[in-house]
Amino acid sequence: MKKLLIVIAFCLLLSGCSEASMENLLMPPKMSEEQNEIYQVLVNSAGKNVKLKYPKSGDYRSAFVVRDIDNDPGDEAMVFYESKNVQSGESALRLKILDKSNGKWQAVYDLACPGSEVESISFANMNSSRRIDIIICYTLLGKTEKVFSVLNYADKIPVELYSSPYSILEVTDLNADGEDELFVVNHDKTNQISTAALLKNTDEGFKKLSELQLSHIAAEYLRVTKGKINQNTEGIFLDYSMGKSNGVIGVSCTDIFYCYGNNLGGLMCDVRYTNELTPEIYSMDIDNDGIIETANTRTLPGYETLPAEEQLYVVRWVECEMVETGDVRLDHYSYYSGKYRFALFFPDRWQGVVTAVPNFTDNEIVFILYDEKTGLNITPSTELMRIRAVDKDDTSAVEAIRTQKEFRLLAENDVMSYYISETTGYRTGKLALTDSELKYNFIMLK
Numbered sequence: 123m124k125k126l127l128i129v130i131a132f133c134l135l136l137s138g139c140s141e142a143s144m145e146n147l148l149m150p151p152k153m154s155e156e157q158n159e160i161y162q163v164l165v166n167s168a169g170k171n172v173k174l175k176y177p178k179s180g181d182y183r184s185a186f187v188v189r190d191i192d193n194d195p196g197d198e199a200m201v202f203y204e205s206k207n208v209q210s211g212e213s214a215l216r217l218k219i220l221d222k223s224n225g226k227w228q229a230v231y232d233l234a235c236p237g238s239e240v241e242s243i244s245f246a247n248m249n250s251s252r253r254i255d256i257i258i259c260y261t262l263l264g265k266t267e268k269v270f271s272v273l274n275y276a277d278k279i280p281v282e283l284y285s286s287p288y289s290i291l292e293v294t295d296l297n298a299d300g301e302d303e304l305f306v307v308n309h310d311k312t313n314q315i316s317t318a319a320l321l322k323n324t325d326e327g328f329k330k331l332s333e334l335q336l337s338h339i340a341a342e343y344l345r346v347t348k349g350k351i352n353q354n355t356e357g358i359f360l361d362y363s364m365g366k367s368n369g370v371i372g373v374s375c376t377d378i379f380y381c382y383g384n385n386l387g388g389l390m391c392d393v394r395y396t397n398e399l400t401p402e403i404y405s406m407d408i409d410n411d412g413i414i415e416t417a418n419t420r421t422l423p424g425y426e427t428l429p430a431e432e433q434l435y436v437v438r439w440v441e442c443e444m445v446e447t448g449d450v451r452l453d454h455y456s457y458y459s460g461k462y463r464f465a466l467f468f469p470d471r472w473q474g475v476v477t478a479v480p481n482f483t484d485n486e487i488v489f490i491l492y493d494e495k496t497g498l499n500i501t502p503s504t505e506l507m508r509i510r511a512v513d514k515d516d517t518s519a520v521e522a523i524r525t526q527k528e529f530r531l532l533a534e535n536d537v538m539s540y541y542i543s544e545t546t547g548y549r550t551g552k553l554a555l556t557d558s559e560l561k562y563n564f565i566m567l568k
């Protein structure tokens with residue numbers, strides 16, 4: 123068991139929603155009768171000169187959100203729109219709230235929004251005894267920063283509980299108490315510090331429960347994955363880029379966040395490198411066992427002295443066994459092809475002995491026995507096996523593989539077929555992968 127993770131013990135803050143503008147759709151292609159009714163009420167109250175605004179990401183992409191937001195019987199409606207009739211200094215983006223009275227929609231509130239575009243709208247149950255929390259994420263005109271706002275709606279009035287800039291925002295029950303929290307990452311430009319925070323709407327008001335500084339300076343947030351760290355602990359895996367070294371090698375890492383009580387705990391993972399040959403790798407459940415693995419890289423045998431842009435990496439998939447101690451287990455040592463969308467786990471007897479050489483002309487990865495004398499040369503005495511990726515839409519590649527009898531089908535999905543050719547000597551040797559190893563060690567990437 124190796125101890126590769128360091129528990130971060132600082133206390134310090136937030137960020138993220140996403141894209142796909144539907145700006146040009148002034149109105150949905152076909153509005154339902156209810157939407158049409160809501161739209162008429164909007165026009166009657168805000169004037170004809172309105173343009174509907176659509177959240178760019180998240181589960182709610184319509185300009186109309188109809189649901190119960192106050193725990194009083196019946197749905198309310200929320201409509202984002204831009205009004206041309208605004209006073210200077212006022213926000214053009216507005217949120218109209220409608221409620222039903224005697225079965226008819228009526229405009230009850232008009233809110234100026236603290237942003238120029240709606241990034242997303244989501245809902246959380248942060249306090250089961252109170253009303254639903256409405257979380258609206260905004261982008262600001264001409265700025266990269268985003269802000270989010272948490273609203274409660276009661277007695278026909280929306281009240282803002284909290285608002286803050288952010289880079290990443292996730293609604294999650296991280297402490298597994300049956301109520302949601304907000305996991306927010308924020309970047310402080312002045313100090314070049316990113317901080318994760320856990321926020322909650324409590325009986326004593328909106329509170330920051332805990333905060334924790336990211337282990338490195340984030341140049342770009344790449345992906346957030348929610349899932350199990352191990353059998354006992356739920357976590358948030360934050361993949362981010364730390365920038366480029368020498369303009370060639372990308373350096374990325376993953377911070378894992380979890381809860382103990384109401385505190386945010388953090389685990390810092392080993393960094394990984396990316397270049398043209400090994401693109402970005404995200405935290406994922408690579409072996410489909412329900413636990414998320416994080417990835418780090420080493421150089422494959424034979425590539426150590428090559429220029430950085432020509433190096434090929436081993437991708438090591440690591441699982442955290444105990445969050446308290448940061449104990450990790452190397453789950454899989456793999457060749458990972460982002461280009462051909464597959465991974466091959468190496469059995470122990472391959473590690474440090476076998477390396478991979480790409481043959482891009484034929485879309486193949488050749489696995490060879492490595493020693494210092496023969497280096498990366500592919501010869502009848504070094505080659506063990508090769509895997510060819512065939513794009514099912516590429517008719518000439520499909521035709522070509524048919525004529526090559528040394529290949530047999532290894533695996534396929536809707537898009538790709540993977541063929542394998544093994545050398546005779548290897549097949550009888552101790553390095554040979556058994557059929558069951560091939561079956562379990564070859565992973566098609568989604």
Ligand SMILES: [Ca+2]
Binds near residue numbers: 190192194
């Ligand atoms: Ca209601």
Ligand SMILES: [Ca+2]
Binds near residue numbers: 296298302303
């Ligand atoms: Ca919770």
Ligand SMILES: [Ca+2]
Binds near residue numbers: 407408411412415
């Ligand atoms: Ca897994």
